[in-house]
Amino acid sequence: MKTLKRSPINIALATALAASFFASNAMAVSDAEYNELKAQVNELATQAEQAQSSSAKNKTTVGGYGELHYNNLSGTKNGVAGANDKQEIDFHRFVLFFGHEFNEKIRFFSEVELEHANTQQSGVVELEQAYIEMDLMGKKFQNKTGVILVPVGIINETHEPPTFYGVERNPVEKNIVPVTWYQGGTAFNANFESGISYDLMIGEGLNSADGYTVRGGRQQVSKAKAKSLSYTGRVKYTGVKGLEIALTANFQDDMTQGDRTNGSAASATLLETHAIYNIQDFTLKALYAQWDIGGSNAKANNADKQSGYYIEPSYKLNENWGVFGRYNAWNNTTDSKNEETQMNVGFSYWPHPDVVFKADYVNYKKNTTAKNEYSGFNLGMGYQF
Amino acid sequence: MKSIHLSLTVSKPKTYPKGHKAKSGLNKNIFLQAIFGFKMVFASLISLVLFQPISYADTLSKQQAYLSQAFPQSIQSVQEHKVWILGDKKQAVQKILGHPYKQMRVGYWTTPNTTPGLVPFRVDFSRRVWFLQEIGKDKYIDVAITIEQGEIKQLRVLEFRESRGWEVKLPFFTEQFEQNTLAPEPTYKLTNKVDNISGATLSYRAVTKLARLALYLDSKIKPTTK
Numbered sequence: 001m002k003t004l005k006r007s008p009i010n011i012a013l014a015t016a017l018a019a020s021f022f023a024s025n026a027m028a029v030s031d032a033e034y035n036e037l038k039a040q041v042n043e044l045a046t047q048a049e050q051a052q053s054s055s056a057k058n059k060t061t062v063g064g065y066g067e068l069h070y071n072n073l074s075g076t077k078n079g080v081a082g083a084n085d086k087q088e089i090d091f092h093r094f095v096l097f098f099g100h101e102f103n104e105k106i107r108f109f110s111e112v113e114l115e116h117a118n119t120q121q122s123g124v125v126e127l128e129q130a131y132i133e134m135d136l137m138g139k140k141f142q143n144k145t146g147v148i149l150v151p152v153g154i155i156n157e158t159h160e161p162p163t164f165y166g167v168e169r170n171p172v173e174k175n176i177v178p179v180t181w182y183q184g185g186t187a188f189n190a191n192f193e194s195g196i197s198y199d200l201m202i203g204e205g206l207n208s209a210d211g212y213t214v215r216g217g218r219q220q221v222s223k224a225k226a227k228s229l230s231y232t233g234r235v236k237y238t239g240v241k242g243l244e245i246a247l248t249a250n251f252q253d254d255m256t257q258g259d260r261t262n263g264s265a266a267s268a269t270l271l272e273t274h275a276i277y278n279i280q281d282f283t284l285k286a287l288y289a290q291w292d293i294g295g296s297n298a299k300a301n302n303a304d305k306q307s308g309y310y311i312e313p314s315y316k317l318n319e320n321w322g323v324f325g326r327y328n329a330w331n332n333t334t335d336s337k338n339e340e341t342q343m344n345v346g347f348s349y350w351p352h353p354d355v356v357f358k359a360d361y362v363n364y365k366k367n368t369t370a371k372n373e374y375s376g377f378n379l380g381m382g383y384q385f
Numbered sequence: 386m387k388s389i390h391l392s393l394t395v396s397k398p399k400t401y402p403k404g405h406k407a408k409s410g411l412n413k414n415i416f417l418q419a420i421f422g423f424k425m426v427f428a429s430l431i432s433l434v435l436f437q438p439i440s441y442a443d444t445l446s447k448q449q450a451y452l453s454q455a456f457p458q459s460i461q462s463v464q465e466h467k468v469w470i471l472g473d474k475k476q477a478v479q480k481i482l483g484h485p486y487k488q489m490r491v492g493y494w495t496t497p498n499t500t501p502g503l504v505p506f507r508v509d510f511s512r513r514v515w516f517l518q519e520i521g522k523d524k525y526i527d528v529a530i531t532i533e534q535g536e537i538k539q540l541r542v543l544e545f546r547e548s549r550g551w552e553v554k555l556p557f558f559t560e561q562f563e564q565n566t567l568a569p570e571p572t573y574k575l576t577n578k579v580d581n582i583s584g585a586t587l588s589y590r591a592v593t594k595l596a597r598l599a600l601y602l603d604s605k606i607k608p609t610t611k
Contacts, residue, residue: 042467049488061523099523101546104443107524109548133548142548157549158584191551241557244583276583283583353590 063097065160065384069167073362075374084374091117095128105135110147126220128182145186147221151199151234152248152272153177154287161382162356165314165324166344168378172308172330175340176289177272178214183230184221195239205230205252209259211266211295212303214332217255225257242278247271255293266295281316302333323347324360339367346378356382444527447543448516451529452494455514455539459496467492468602481573481597487518491602512538513606515599521547521588528592530562530599537565540596550588558582558589567600575600 029037069092075084093115100108111129116122131146149157155164156179164170173179185203204224206217219225229252236246250272254265274287290307298304308330316322324346331339346360358380366372456463467490470478478486494514512533518525524546531539540562542554552558561579568574575597581589 045467045490049490061520063523097523101524104546107546109523144548154584163586191554193555195552195555195557197551238552238582238584239555239557241561242580278580278583280578280580285583353586 059101061097061099061101063099063385064095065382066094067092067161067167067380067382070379071167071376072378073374073376075364075376076371077374078368078372079370084372086374086376090122105139107133109133128180140190142189143186144189147182147184148187148201148203150181150183150203150230150232150250151187151189151201152181152232152250152270153179153289154274154276154285155179156181160384161358161380162348162350162354162384165312165322165348165358166326166346166360166378167358167380168362170310170312170326170328171340171342172287172289172310172328175215175332176291176306176308176330177270178218181218182221183219184224185229187232195237197236197238199232199234199236201230201232203230203232205257206255206268207257208255208266210262210297210301211256211259211264212293212298212301212306214268214291214306227257228252228254244276245274247273254295256295263296263300264294266293266298268293283314283316285312285314286310302335305334306330306332319353320350321347322350337367337369341365354384356380358382444544447527448529451516451541451543452514455512455529455531456494456496462496463494464496465492465494466606468606470602474602474605477570477573477601478598480571481601482519482594486598492516493602493606513603515602516543517595517599519591519595519598521550521591523547526553526588526591526595528595530596532599532603535566535600535604537562537596537600539563540592542592545588547588550582550585552582552585553588553592558592562596565596565600567597567604573597573601 069088069090071086071088071090073084073086074082077083093113094117095111095113098108098110098112102108109129109131110127113126113128115124115126119125127147129147129149131144131148133142133144135142151157153173155169155173156177158164159169159180169179183201183203183205185201187199187201187203189197189199191197204219204221204226205228206214207219207225208214208217230250231252232248232250234246234248236244238244248270250268250270252268255268256262256266258265269292270289271292272287272289274285277284286309288307288309290305293304293306295304308328310326310328312324312326314322314324324344326342326344328342328344329339342362342364344360344362346358349357351357359377361375361377363375364373452463453460468474469490470486471489475485492515494516495512512531515530515532517528517530519528520526525544526542526547527544529539529541529543530537540559542559545551545554558579561577562575564577565579566576568576575593579589579593579596
């Protein structure tokens with residue numbers, strides 16, 4: 001067998017052969033081709049990302065929340081046993097949000113609500129929010145104009161079911177504040193790095209022919225009488241970890257909107273204050289609200305002062321479970337016989353942060369001479385997205 | 386402090402009702418001018434001119450400003466790199482966010498970790514800055530996160546567009562992310578708990594997810610070499 005001499009020429013030949021062999025097999029793509037391919041893929045990705053970020057679809061957003069309630073209550077109303085019984089299943093709220101971002105500074109937001117599932121039965125469709133929000137002065141101020149939630153209380157603005165304890169919303173904010181309270185109008189908001197924020201809002205006022213009914217006086221931006229406007233101001237402090245303190249004042253010079261059938265003009269002032277303190281898994285919420293209503297009819301019906309408070313300690317056992325208790329007391333008159341109290345204890349279970357199942361025990365009493373009370377339990381399901 | 390100064394400066398005219406009152410505000414300025422010379426007027430004008438561009442700054446210049454303070458010694462050599470979210474990364478990202486990330490690539494900014502010479506003079510050679518976005522309720526929240534050796538050094542909310550939950554911008558909240566690291570698979574949780582903010586749950590959740598995402602992606606980056 002002839003052996004190959006290890007001459008420099010032979011070694012060079014062998015190296016060249018090996019190089020061409022490896023180049024044609026292991027490196028099927030040249031460096032230049034590889035780099036070009038890489039550049040092409042990156043360019044494709046960039047284009048895809050740009051197309052995605054500029055697509056109109058991204059600028060229009062949809063969201064929503066909803067809650068199903070089951071009430072099983074039994075009790076006595078005005079001395080009649082069983083008159084306060086309530087065994088009911090209700091898809092209480094089905095809400096859709098639609099938002100649109102016109103540009104970095106101008107946005108639209110809306111909330112359409114179907115309450116009690118069917119308008120042929122007990123249901124009603126409401127437009128609870130529909131406003132244009134604009135950033136002013138380099139985002140230091142925001143202006144909202146349209147149908148806006150009044151900046152008051154704890155749950156008026158944040159009322160998605162997974163965010164609060166208890167199947168039903170608390171009765172103090174419902175009967176005194178009164179949530180959900182929205183107005184057609186305009187509002188300014190500013191936030192500061194110190195943790196202080198303030199809100200100023202002008203909108204339609206309440207309209208109560210009797211001059212003292214608060215909850216029934218909400219006009220819900222439906223051909224709302226605007227003779228007497230409502231002015232709201234809120235200062236909120238959230239600059240320390242775990243703490244929120246807020247104070248809201250609302251004023252309207254005549255909640256009868258000029259109707260003199262039942263007496264003189266009824267000026268109305270609401271003061272509301274609340275604090276939320278959160279330390280690790282423990283949260284304490286406390287709220288106080290009171291109306292001072294002028295006018296002859298409010299005085300004659302002992303409704304010139306209406307107030308209420310609640311206190312709610314809660315504890316989050318882990319990511320999925322939380323327990324709470326809540327004591328509520330309120331009175332829509334100045335007569336202590338009409339004072340109402342309600343105690344709730346219960347739990348929430350979140351299988352997902354945006355999905356909640358709730359259960360609570362309720363005990364309600366009114367101070368009237370004739371027996372007025374009920375107790376029982378509520379079950380609920382809620383979601384948001 | 387800047388922002389407070391700005392809001393005080395620009396909000397002043399807003400506090401005057403239209404017409405008559407505004408005029409009296411002007412008269413007041415002239416009165417002050419007479420007393421203090423031009424100092425007051427100049428100070429107001431300068432603060433307006435100085436702070437206006439910052440407050441109107443777009444996303445890119447906010448990112449640029451963030452990078453400048455994140456790489457004070459080496460801003461000139463900072464470069465953007467991209468990491469592709471593919472394969473295992475895609476699954477992990479899905480687990481952290483609850484959905485895929487909005488893009489298939491995520492950019493991060495860093496300096497090359499090999500410096501000429503033998504001594505690594507740069508202190509920030511393993512520092513990476515991530516600019517990430519996540520929806521709070523229905524708008525994107527832009528967050529900048531600086532990570533060094535698997536630990537968050539700084540987290541800032543660069544842009545907040547939601548109507549509620551702005552409190553996530555406040556220092557008491559963002560400071561809780563500092564020194565935080567990532568627990569390993571399968572939880573990918575932060576090792577130090579970050580407390581929720583009442584009324585800002587969705588924003589809190591979005592920012593926390595981004596902190597976890599940044600830590601995860603950062604752990605997947607091989608040291609850059611030149």
